[in-house]
Amino acid sequence: MIHIKRFVDKVSLIEARQAKDVVLPISEARGLRDEIASMLADLNSLNKTDKENKTNEIIEVQIKGGSFK
Numbered sequence: 001m002i003h004i005k006r007f008v009d010k011v012s013l014i015e016a017r018q019a020k021d022v023v024l025p026i027s028e029a030r031g032l033r034d035e036i037a038s039m040l041a042d043l044n045s046l047n048k049t050d051k052e053n054k055t056n057e058i059i060e061v062q063i064k065g066g067s068f069k
Helices: 002-016 026-053
Strands: none
Touching: 002 026
16 A cells, blocks of 8 residues: 555645646556555455345334333
């Protein structure tokens, strides 16, 4: 996640200088792309796993106030 952190830091620096453009060397852009793609793949995998593990379980909740009126 080093490339994502560098990107966030670079954008913060550019904002502080009130510049309008962010310029990345191709090596940083590739690293950023790879990290984002990896995170999205992991997220997609987790979502598929969660959907497969979910069951249509019914949860019943009863709330009793006792002698409260």
